[in-house]
Amino acid sequence: MWQSLVDTIHNLxxxxxxxxxxxxxxxxxxxxxxxxxxxxxxYMTYAERKVIGFMQLRIGPNRVGPLGLLQPFADxxxxxxxxxxxxxxxxxxxxxxxxILAFVPAVAVxxxxxxxxxxxxxxxxxxxxxxxxxxxxxxxxxxxxxxASNSKYPxxxxxxxxxxxxxxxxVIGFVLVTVVMIASSVNLNTVVEKQAGGIFNWYWIxxxxxxxxxxxxxxxxxxxxxxxVVEGESEIVGGTHVEYSGMPFALFFxxxxxxxxxxxxxAVLLFFxxxxxxxxxxxxxxxWFEFVPDLFWLLFKMSFxxxxxxxIRASFPRFRYDQIMRLCWKIFLPLTIVWIFVVxxxxxxxxxxxx
Amino acid sequence: xxITSRNTAKxxxxxxxxxxxxxxxxxxxxxxxxxxxxILIYVGAVMVLFMFVIKMLDTDQSTLRAQFTRYLPxxxxxxxxxxxxxxxxxxxxxxxxxxxxxxxxxxxxYSNITAIAEQLYTLYVYPFELAAIxxxxxxxxxxxxxxxxxxxxxxxxxxxxxxxxxxxxxxxxSIKPKSxxxxx
Numbered sequence: 001m002w003q004s005l006v007d008t009i010h011n012l013x014x015x016x017x018x019x020x021x022x023x024x025x026x027x028x029x030x031x032x033x034x035x036x037x038x039x040x041x042x043y044m045t046y047a048e049r050k051v052i053g054f055m056q057l058r059i060g061p062n063r064v065g066p067l068g069l070l071q072p073f074a075d076x077x078x079x080x081x082x083x084x085x086x087x088x089x090x091x092x093x094x095x096x097x098x099x100i101l102a103f104v105p106a107v108a109v110x111x112x113x114x115x116x117x118x119x120x121x122x123x124x125x126x127x128x129x130x131x132x133x134x135x136x137x138x139x140x141x142x143x144x145x146x147x148a149s150n151s152k153y154p155x156x157x158x159x160x161x162x163x164x165x166x167x168x169x170x171v172i173g174f175v176l177v178t179v180v181m182i183a184s185s186v187n188l189n190t191v192v193e194k195q196a197g198g199i200f201n202w203y204w205i206x207x208x209x210x211x212x213x214x215x216x217x218x219x220x221x222x223x224x225x226x227x228x229v230v231e232g233e234s235e236i237v238g239g240t241h242v243e244y245s246g247m248p249f250a251l252f253f254x255x256x257x258x259x260x261x262x263x264x265x266x267a268v269l270l271f272f273x274x275x276x277x278x279x280x281x282x283x284x285x286x287x288w289f290e291f292v293p294d295l296f297w298l299l300f301k302m303s304f305x306x307x308x309x310x311x312i313r314a315s316f317p318r319f320r321y322d323q324i325m326r327l328c329w330k331i332f333l334p335l336t337i338v339w340i341f342v343v344x345x346x347x348x349x350x351x352x353x354x355x
Numbered sequence: 356x357x358i359t360s361r362n363t364a365k366x367x368x369x370x371x372x373x374x375x376x377x378x379x380x381x382x383x384x385x386x387x388x389x390x391x392x393x394i395l396i397y398v399g400a401v402m403v404l405f406m407f408v409i410k411m412l413d414t415d416q417s418t419l420r421a422q423f424t425r426y427l428p429x430x431x432x433x434x435x436x437x438x439x440x441x442x443x444x445x446x447x448x449x450x451x452x453x454x455x456x457x458x459x460x461x462x463x464x465y466s467n468i469t470a471i472a473e474q475l476y477t478l479y480v481y482p483f484e485l486a487a488i489x490x491x492x493x494x495x496x497x498x499x500x501x502x503x504x505x506x507x508x509x510x511x512x513x514x515x516x517x518x519x520x521x522x523x524x525x526x527x528x529s530i531k532p533k534s535x536x537x538x539x
Contacts, residue, residue, distance in 0.1 A: 094364065125466055129391045136399025140371070143406045147364055155410065162407045166400060186468060326513050 029121050033110055041257040042072035048310050055314040082246035087149055090243065094148035099244065099251035102141020105134045106258035113265055114189045116275045116294035127188040128176055131266065132169070135221070139165045141255065142230065142240045149243040157240040160321060161230040164220055167328040172217040174336035175210045178343045179203060179270050192274030199278040204271040206346060210339055211271045213332050215308070218263035220324065222256060224309055226316035227324055264305035265298075272301050363409050367402060374398050388467045 046061065046068070053060030061068035086092055112127035114120040124130050139162060146158020182203060183191040195202045204211050220227040230240060241252050268274060275294035279285035319327075374397045381390035475483050 091362075091364075094368075097368075124387070126388050126391050126468060129388070129395060133391045133395040133399055136395060136403070139399070139403050140368075140406070143403065143410075144364075144368075147406070147410055159407070159410065162403055166403055169399065322511065323513060 026121075030111075033121060034107060037107070037110065037258060037261070038254070040261060041254055042076065044257055044261065044306060045075065046072050047306070048313075051307065051310040052314045055311070076250075079246060079250040084246040084248060085243075087151060087243045089150045091148040091150065094144050095243075096248065098141050098144035098148055099248040099255070100141075101144060102138055102255040103251045103258075105138040105141075106255040106262070109134045109262055110258075112188055113262075114192055114269070114274065115298060119275075119294070120189065123189055124187070126186050128180065128186040128191070131188075132173060132176065135259075136165075136169055138255065138259065141252070145240040145244070145252070149240075151243055153242045154240045157230045157242075161223065161240065164227070164229070164324060164328075167325060168217045168220040171213060171328055171332045171336055172221065174333070174340065175207075175214045175217065176270070178207055178210050178336070178340055181340070181343050181347060182206065188269055192269055192276070195273040196276055196280065198276075198280040198282055199273070201280075202271060202273040202276075206343070206351075207271060207339075209335060211267070213336060214270070215267060215305075216327075217332070218267065219309070219312065220328075222259045222263055224260065225313040226318050228318065229321050229324065260309060261302070261306065264302045264309070267305050268298060268301040274298060363412070364406070367405050367409055370405075371398055371402050374402070386467055388471055 049071075050060040050068075061071040064070040064074045086095060109131050111121045112124045112130055114123075142161045142165075143158050146154040146156075146161075149155070179191060180186050183194045185191060185194070216227075219225075223230045241249055244252060275298040277289055277292060277294075277297050279289050374393060378390040378393045381387075381393065
């Protein structure tokens with residue numbers, strides 16, 4: 001498909017070929033990914049406010065546009081035209097570098113996400129590792145924001161977040177190891193392809209405890225309630241982004257939401273069969289749902305996880321910091337290590353349809 | 356840049372940049388697994404801990420500068436030796452492209468992970484496991500060193516806190532209401 005497009009443009013403009021064409025196509029692919037992401041992120045804020053409003057018996061945004069549907073755009077314009085304030089004693093380069101460092105990895109991880117069969121930007125052989133590596137770079141955004149602001153609350157928030165993120169990255173790493181053991185591949189495409197064939201072939205059954213651990217880990221990694229001690233409004237004002245305003249703050253905000261969407265996507269890809277229909281292999285239903293495109297299933301499952309974020313946020317009070325740490329090191333880490341051995345046994349004995 | 360920077364946080368950031376450059380060199384050599392592991396471990400974990408420590412430390416610039424001249428002669432001496440060694444090694448002719456040859460290119464089906472795994476888990480499995488055990492021992496040693504004197508730590512027993520019942524913390528006292536006459 002891309003080659004024919006390149007050829008047509010090449011016929012129109014003779015010097016358009018080779019390296020330049022590659023660069024342009026990569027750019028187009030990137031933009032085609034980022035624009036829907038930004039729209040999704042904007043409407044996620046709207047959905048979050050509506051859902052939580054509903055759960056708390058409120059109405060939520062309803063003033064801007066019909067049903068408040070234009071609210072995200074109002075927020076965006078407000079953010080863009082706000083003044084950017086630099087604290088006078090801050091380290092200005094690092095202060096500006098921090099939101100960029102938070103934002104870029106949040107977008108970069110999306111490069112390896114398979115949206116459908118053969119529908120991806122990059123089919124990396126080590127995509128799962130890439131996700132982990134790039135995801136861990138995002139920590140620097142928060143660390144630098146805390147350090148460069150030269151203020152006590154951001155520093156406290158950054159200290160909390162570094163410790164939390166390192167700990168939970170370990171747990172998530174172990175969870176990914178179990179997935180890799182079953183799929184015998186670190187390529188996200190292969191992981192999803194191995195889960196073909198209906199809802200009972202997905203990995204959430206053999207890895208059920210891992211799925212829960214992964215999801216809690218995802219909540220911590222994205223700084224969501226009930227683990228949002230990094231921001232913790234009632235304790236340390238606003239955490240790392242107390243001193244930020246205008247677009248730099250918006251970048252942090254967007255990075256957080258991109259990460260949330262990504263973690264939901266990862267949960268679907270690893271445990272819920274990615275783009276596969278849940279009715280595959282079931283005689284009647286498979287035929288009925290034949291017309292539904294792959295992408296719909298992927299986004300449908302992902303939206304459920306996004307809803308789960310809001311649901312959890314509206315339901316649970318914030319954890320105390322040392323309790324989160326205890327949960328990580330004393331409960332999740334032993335659990336995941338034990339489950340690695342369980343999965344190893346199951347793979348050796350070929351139990352169920354998964355191995 | 357990492358060495359010349361006065362600011363410790365900036366120096367650490369330049370070190371991260373160095374790791375990224377090393378990773379991209381590996382990528383160019385078609386060793387994507389090594390490249391990504393380098394980022395994952397060094398940038399994602401080790402340097403985050405570095406930043407963590409840097410934030411905790413109070414780095415006073417003036418004391419650092421005051422010590423600078425005291426160690427200068429020794430520093431120059433050591434650095435001259437190191438530079439001489441590097442020059443001698445590089446001039447020995449072992450690092451010529453003719454000696455190693457241009458790394459051969461692989462086709463798209465070549466998987467770096469499989470290649471490494473085959474080497475690591477068949478040919479070098481004992482050294483690999485020995486290294487793992489060595490690291491494990493180091494971790495246990497560090498933990499035991501920290502936990503040597505328990506008395507100083509103000510540890511909270513969280514399971515006790517979670518399992519606390521109302522009757523442990525609260526005492527219900529029934530106070531007889533005083534009559535109106537007595538209160539006067």
